[in-house]
Amino acid sequence: MKRLLMSSALLLVGGIAQAAEITILREVDSNNYDPHKTTSRAASEVLFMMGDTLVSLAPDMQTIDTGVAESWSVSEDGTTYTFNLRQDVQFCDGKPMTAADVVYSINRWVDPETKSPVAWRAGEVDSVTALDDYTVEYKLTAPFSELLYQLTQSFGTIIDQANVEALGDDFGVTGFNGTGPFCWESWAPRDQMVITRHDEYAWGAGFHANTGPASMDRITWQIVPEENTRTVGVITGQTQVTQYVPYIALEQLKASPGVEVVQSDLAFWTYYMGFKIDKETVSDPAVRRAINLAVDQAAMSEDLFFGVVQPAYSYVSQEALDWNAGLDDKLLKFDPAQANAILDEAGWEMGDDGVRGKDGVRLAPTAYVFAGSTWGKISEAVQAYLREIGVDMQIQAFDATVAWGKLATQEFDMYGMSFPYVSSGDALNLYFRSQNAPSPNRMNWIDDKTDALLLAGATSVTDEGRAEAYGEVLEMVHDAAVWLPLYHEPMVIAQSTDLETVVPHNIYGAGLYKGLDLKYKE
């Protein structure tokens, strides 16, 4: 009896002292967690939790709030930003963060040697200098209206120079020393990433219900490629939260006890397939236009995604800032008869095997996509539509850890991708700058006029000027049909009712942002 009482007491104490841990399921992993060497959402999801940025973005996707900078000022000509840093910020290893760390981080981001595919997001940097230990001066050669927004992205994460130099090529692979609410514990690629609470963290932005330290002791980001398994994981409580739930399961999840589904339509996240426009299969604009006309996005949205997503005909949402409304009536929509007519007219003749050809070129473009249920479904649906017009699209799927590298090559004719943005300019600057080829400008869209217009848009000091410049680029790329837009995705998060209701964030599609508000109900 005495022993029984003793063991019960031990169990009780153990229960009380049990650490708050959660498992978050997701579909794919990143190729690395170096903020300057990857553009994947999977990396941003974890980097937001492990690191901090100068400024942060509120869930309304408009309000810029404090980050490691507690205040900032902008010069009248819009080229000099002065950031005053908080003095209580520490890295996970206990080292205080100073202006020198910020200067190092930004300079590494824009250094051509780093080869960051998103260096343009930092603006046309003239210099970044430390005026004192807690003041940073960020000088641009030309104004950049989106700079503060761009600095909220995970690419602007403040990193530790000593950590980067100590780890070398393994930085973001075997370790990462950041100032975020969580610290790196371990990463098993394609399996799981484990992060633990940063106990000293107390510098969260005001829009978080909890400014730190985080409520969770430990977070495990678990890769589960099969959506069915993720659904079961949510229902059976093996995961407490995930934003990678199949839309087919939403009704069932909503009806399941212990599961809550939250949704935000503020997300600008678009799925598309791009064409490498200098490949002989898809170099002909007629082929690209025909492919655009052959695919029924509305049916795909309804059939594959149960109407939860919005069919896309434009390269960015028509609700996005600086969208060119003049293109609304010109967008290419499902019309297979016209698609066939365009191909016939362009001289692509139907072969005996049902595949078109011209001048010895068989119209069988190779498409690189990510392995996994989402792109599996999308690419096969597109493939079936294209068969109807005599285009034999060859699908090659790669695991995410390999796919990013394969997608930076010149091997493919088409590729599948999805991306987040807040404005048309954000999306256009990412994909259509000549200097961004071969990745993320995987289309090889090399055009001086586009570059000039993008620069004019980015440095414009008036809203009209910016909208006009970006509007013209939108018209050029839509006319050239360099993409096949597929659908715009909302942010949907399924969570356990044991947790406080999550406020979905849309920053770079990382629905849980810094993870500060993840908390078990009392």
Next chain:
Amino acid sequence: MSIADPEVLDAPAPVLPWWQRLLRDPAALAAALVLLVVGICAVAAPVIAPHDPFASSRAIMQPPVWAERGDWLYPLGTDGQGRDMLSRLFYGTRLTLIIGLVSVGVGGAFGSLMGLLAAFQPRLDPWVMRFVDVMLSFPAILLGLALVAVMGPGAVPVVVALAVATVPDCARIARSIAVSVMKQDYMEAGRALGVSSMTLFTRYLLANCISSIMIFISLRFGQIILIGAALSFLGLGARPPTAELGMMAAQGRDFLLFAPHIAIIPSVLIFVIVLAANVLGDALRDVLDPRLRS
């Protein structure tokens, strides 16, 4: 009583031809019938498939006809892309059988030739068999994975991988059978009569080994089908939109909770084909192997 006394000798039971003995085994008969039906469906796929196996319809995840919302238009329902399951099964079986037959045929022929040569030419024996030992040290599925990784996904690399994986086992079996045949008096007699090496190899050695080798290859067929389906299930085999049973099962995983028929039907068909092949292989061994005749 003299040895020659006919009264004490049992008259040997007449030995029936092998196919007659096979027909007397109900399990073998059923297995042969199943494989025959499957084979006919596979060969006649373009004629009997009710729909285009690659064309999507708007009827997504339609259940089979026996389920509540079933429709005779799609007797086995549709998959996650709205493609007719029955038509895809016909085409999928076709590819699965082709992969199995070609790889077992090619691998079996190469392996058997290597084994027979090793037994026929003793100076080749150590070289051939050590090479086979090296190949044997890789499990078939691992060898398949490695080859597909090098050659890229697709049906052809899978066939090559499975054929290569079949070679070492066949070589060993063929050699062991051939070694015992080589010790027979008729081989000695053939040599003494001055029969050419080629005739000795084909008419004396091969002719006396072939039935045992065929038994082994027929047993191997089911296993190879299973490995081929496994490679396709892992995404290393046939590429979309090609229908292949393993790949169809893999594609059905995502819908297991909502439309289980998409994964279950091709999986059951794989099971049936492999079971039938194994049962038939066992029965063939029973009727063809002289040592098992009783």
